[in-house]
Amino acid sequence: MDAHITVLTLGVRDRAASRRFYVDGLGWTPALDVEDDVVFIRAGHGVILALWEVAKLAAESGTAASHHGTPPISLGHNVGNADEVGEVLDTAVEAGATLIKPARRQSWGGVSGYFADPDGFLWEVVFNPGLAFDENGDPAFSAIEG
Amino acid sequence: MDAHITVLTLGVRDRAASRRFYVDGLGWTPALDVEDDVVFIRAGHGVILALWEVAKLAAESGTAASHHGTPPISLGHNVGNADEVGEVLDTAVEAGATLIKPARRQSWGGVSGYFADPDGFLWEVVFNPGLAFDENGDPAFSAIEG
Numbered sequence: 001m002d003a004h005i006t007v008l009t010l011g012v013r014d015r016a017a018s019r020r021f022y023v024d025g026l027g028w029t030p031a032l033d034v035e036d037d038v039v040f041i042r043a044g045h046g047v048i049l050a051l052w053e054v055a056k057l058a059a060e061s062g063t064a065a066s067h068h069g070t071p072p073i074s075l076g077h078n079v080g081n082a083d084e085v086g087e088v089l090d091t092a093v094e095a096g097a098t099l100i101k102p103a104r105r106q107s108w109g110g111v112s113g114y115f116a117d118p119d120g121f122l123w124e125v126v127f128n129p130g131l132a133f134d135e136n137g138d139p140a141f142s143a144i145e146g
Numbered sequence: 147m148d149a150h151i152t153v154l155t156l157g158v159r160d161r162a163a164s165r166r167f168y169v170d171g172l173g174w175t176p177a178l179d180v181e182d183d184v185v186f187i188r189a190g191h192g193v194i195l196a197l198w199e200v201a202k203l204a205a206e207s208g209t210a211a212s213h214h215g216t217p218p219i220s221l222g223h224n225v226g227n228a229d230e231v232g233e234v235l236d237t238a239v240e241a242g243a244t245l246i247k248p249a250r251r252q253s254w255g256g257v258s259g260y261f262a263d264p265d266g267f268l269w270e271v272v273f274n275p276g277l278a279f280d281e282n283g284d285p286a287f288s289a290i291e292g
């Protein structure tokens with residue numbers, strides 16, 4: 001398995017305030033703006049910075065309930081199909097990670113699971129059929145078939 | 147200013163244990179291994195994951211003293227020359243960031259400073275004359291002239 005961090009998700013207290021800082025303040029350009037939910041910003045070749053409400057990140061990853069003190073940041077390792085999510089989680093657990101959430105279909109249409117590394121850093125292993133990158137590393141979002 | 151996250155630094159309690167997890171366990175390949183200091187792993191096109199002892203990260207960024215509760219993770223925004231470090235820090239502060247450490251020459255030969263975004267996420271703005279990326283996004287490290 002190669003390392004590829006694709007999405008960095010910051011769990012933010014106030015998405016609108018966070019958007020003002022990064023988009024209006026720093027002048028960064030949103031690649032996708034989902035009203036009242038999430039802002040995706042291209043942050044490099046094949047890399048996205050996501051600003052997501054911390055409550056939603058905590059709910060999806062289960063960190064609020066099971067993993068006190070975890071930094072509300074998630075490092076995304078994207079894979080090519082749904083089966084790979086579980087395989088990577090298994091590899092991580094064999095290597096000493098703590099399983100936080102097993103692979104499951106998420107409300108937004110993809111499949112993901114979460115593990116914590118030996119220091120508690122949260123990783124999301126994710127298959128997102130609605131996200132691809134073109135040859136320039138720009139993200140391309142598409143609607144996910146239900 | 148465009149967003150470009152270049153280095154993600156995890157402040158880890160035990161660098162050897164963290165290396166065992168990522169390198170031996172997950173099978174990721176170090177791009178540079180600095181004994182008793184830091185491990186750099188290519189984590190995508192132009193992206194590096196750094197495993198650094200949390201005490202060293204805290205000492206350089208001053209987070210232990212000035213910024214309680216910050217997740218021990220630093221998002222690196224690399225720039226092309228030393229002057230740009232201060233300019234980006236200024237822009238961030240004008241946009242509402244908290245200055246954590248002003249730009250200064252670091253012991254490893256580069257210039258960097260730190261700010262915290264509105265949620266307290268730590269960003270390092272850094273000019274590292276010893277780090278470049280080739281056209282494949284692979285990192286190339288070189289010795290820094292003193």
